[in-house]
Amino acid sequence: MTDIEKYLFDLQGYLVVEAVLTPAEVATANEAIDEHAEKIVERVGDLSLSSDSTTLQGETGRGDLGGLLEWDRPWCDPFRAMLAHPRITPYLNCILGQGWRLDHNAGLISMRKGAEGHILHGSSGPGFDRHQYYIFQNGQMHNGLTVVAWQLADVNPGDGGLALIPGTHKGNYACPQPIRKWEAHQDIVRHVTCKAGDVVLFTEAVTHGTIPWTADHDRRSVLFRMSPGNLAYVQGKWSEKMLDGLTPEQRAVLEPPYHQRLQRPLLADDGSLAS
Numbered sequence: 001m002t003d004i005e006k007y008l009f010d011l012q013g014y015l016v017v018e019a020v021l022t023p024a025e026v027a028t029a030n031e032a033i034d035e036h037a038e039k040i041v042e043r044v045g046d047l048s049l050s051s052d053s054t055t056l057q058g059e060t061g062r063g064d065l066g067g068l069l070e071w072d073r074p075w076c077d078p079f080r081a082m083l084a085h086p087r088i089t090p091y092l093n094c095i096l097g098q099g100w101r102l103d104h105n106a107g108l109i110s111m112r113k114g115a116e117g118h119i120l121h122g123s124s125g126p127g128f129d130r131h132q133y134y135i136f137q138n139g140q141m142h143n144g145l146t147v148v149a150w151q152l153a154d155v156n157p158g159d160g161g162l163a164l165i166p167g168t169h170k171g172n173y174a175c176p177q178p179i180r181k182w183e184a185h186q187d188i189v190r191h192v193t194c195k196a197g198d199v200v201l202f203t204e205a206v207t208h209g210t211i212p213w214t215a216d217h218d219r220r221s222v223l224f225r226m227s228p229g230n231l232a233y234v235q236g237k238w239s240e241k242m243l244d245g246l247t248p249e250q251r252a253v254l255e256p257p258y259h260q261r262l263q264r265p266l267l268a269d270d271g272s273l274a275s
């Protein structure tokens with residue numbers, strides 16, 4: 001992670017890493033999703049994410065699809081390759097520290113034209129959330145739950161999708177409800193634009209959410225939530241199917257939380273197992 005990237009992540013709580021996947025890799029991942037598209041669940045009714053916001057409403061809900069790492073081969077392969085990816089590993093080694101782990105199974109967010117937004121949320125202020133936090137101490141950052149969002153479709157200005165309030169991972173006051181609802185001070189909320197193949201990294205401590213999707217093409221963003229090696233947000237137990245056929249590097253990312261001192265497998269910055 002370069003000094004500029006560290007500066008931007010510390011300042012804003014997020015970073016866009018460009019062109020991590022090739023167009024062919026994006027196409028393969030999209031093909032795997034197309035194969036499972038009938039399992040996408042649109043969050044309508046009680047599952048709606050827009051609360052009573054007047055500006056985040058939509059004609060339908062966000063589409064969710066989980067369990068990508070457990071799919072039959074070859075469909076799981078593009079997502080398994082994202083686990084210990086050599087372009088992203090050095091970022092996570094810096095943001096979370098070596099020994100970082102997959103906290104939640106990977107999930108797709110898909111939004112079609114008219115899909116509603118998601119009320120802004122995040123752990124910043126006023127209390128300390130010991131699972132989702134941003135601390136800077138002893139010359140380095142320390143992060144709790146962190147999102148690695150792999151983009152499988154372009155997100156252009158005005159399309160909708162991920163939005164956040166840069167800097168709020170260091171905020172002290174709770175985000176006021178009208179701002180959370182994207183009804184007031186929209187000028188401080190940044191819509192994160194990116195291209196298919198990019199990866200957006202953000203801390204769950206930054207106030208973030210989703211703007212309704214207006215583009216003709218579908219949004220496709222695959223979210224991996226990672227924690228430092230000592231920490232768990234969800235009570236995770238991976239299925240046999242999920243563990244089957246992983247490389248040692250991928251398997252290292254699926255370790256449960258425990259101290260690095262206890263022979264925890266670590267990844268070097270190139271994504272290989274550190275000796």
Ligand SMILES: O=C(O)CCC(=O)C(=O)O
Nearest residue numbers: 109161162208209210221
């Ligand atoms: O639309 C996004 O990428 C944000 C999703 C999100 O914040 C969530 O699912 O909790």
